[in-house]
Amino acid sequence: MFTIKRANLLFWTFLFLIVLLQLSLSTSPAFSFPVAFIHAVILILTLRVHVYFLNLLIKKYIYTHNTADFVFSALSISLLTSILLTAESYFITIIMLSSSVLHDNDIISLFCGMLLVSILISGMSYSIELFKQNIASAKRHQELRNSVLEMEIDHLRTQLSPHFTFNILNNLQFLIRKDQDEALELLSRYSKILRYYVYESQNKWIRLDDEVSFLKHYFELEKDRSGEDLEISCQWDIPENTLLIIPFLLSTFVENAFKHVSSFTDKKNYIQLHVFLKDENQLVLNIKNSAESHVQSPKKEGVGLKYVKKRLELSYHNNYELELTQNTDSYTVQLILNLTNV
The missing domain is CATH 3.30.565.10 (Histidine kinase-like ATPase, C-terminal domain)
Known part of the structure; x- marks a missing residue:
């Protein structure tokens, strides 16, 4: 999970730098670096909030599998985010530059661009969240499998003990019938082996x-x-x-x-x-x-x-x-x- 968090941080840092670079090099409207920086921070924070709520929706969908509900809700969130991003860009341009340089066509183009970005981010978020869920599921499955294997191995170890003891008793029975003195000597040796077996078999x-x-x-x-x-x-x-x-x-x-x-x-x-x-x-x-x-x-x-x-x-x-x-x-x-x- 540490790797996924690190990749997530790198992704948002990279996206922030791309947005900052694009705003800094923009000529229409022309942003100074401080204005471009503030604008980029606001845009990235908005997208981050968008992804947060989208992830909640994705987790719910993974358990319910209601596709129609999910698609409608995801598009609604993307649409709302696009409106917010467009409004933020519009007001930042007016407030920071103290003049309106955005025309109706510019606003429509800006909105379409923001909508495309929101949908793209939504798709990426869905893929990442699904990947994380699959990893978690595979990990749980492996832990369960290992647990079952451990129990089965422990069970086999406990089965070996009576089997081994039974064979020793059979050998002693044979020796007692053959030679009691020899049986007593070997009994001592068998007891040492059995004691070692009992302790080490754990x-x-x-x-x-x-x-x-x-x-x-x-x-x-x-x-x-x-x-x-x-x-x-x-x-x-x-x-x-x-x-x-x-x-x-x-x-x-x-x-x-x-x-x-x-x-x-x-x-x-x-x-x-x-x-x-x-x-x-x-x-x-x-x-x-x-x-x-x-x-x-x-x-x-x-x-x-x-x-x-x-x-x-x-x-x-x-x-x-x-x-x-x-x-x-x-x-x-x-x-x-x-x-x-x-």
Whole structure:
């Protein structure tokens, strides 16, 4: 709005200078500079009042859309303004110059000129006011859209918490049946992860280093509860950085890989994870697991994967690429994220 106000001020200043220049150079009648200055001020003030009342009319029209009423009222205001401008010019000429040098034809020409100027100013005022209203409307629409997106993102974050907790409880149930001593040890590790998760999940953004640290712990816990017949490899190439990421975005893909990894008896069962930074701010996650085609498929998405896709779309929009590939005996996820710095 500051730009529009500044443009408005420049417009009226420019118009004043044009009127002043025209009056100063006029030879019939001939005005001295002080008289021309006073005349220009009075004319511009009259036009400014004209625009003020016209803007009130335009704002009313924008809400009512009564075209006939608006056109009639706008023409009436322009006509009245033209009469006032003509009368002002006439009396200034008589009073300041102490003689009548305006003939009937001059007055008619002056009136027609003032009417043309009034209509032109009215058209410009309408265009400017409509432009301002459109900008304000677009701003309100964008604010509303952002508000809805924020609420949707917050909702997805709250949905992730019970989903994550449910998966942890399932893992603990498995460990208790397998080895109670090991379950107690891992329970302590899980509680630390869960505590960190509860606090950090309230934040809109967290440091990438924190997300990677969490993912490493989570990956190791999943690895510990897996059978010996599962070959697991992981590689982390994340140098020191100041990048930000939405919290707990990557763990869903790790969880998905362990959940749907194959249980072949005649060939290798494996999970391969590689997380690295590319071009300083581009995070790449590649995770591949052996899979049975009827169990894991891009078309058969779990709750976690649906949530993470929605979060990606809302938070990153065009700044990410997610590719899910199902082959005969493997499932691959590649996520590329363009991150921002602190």
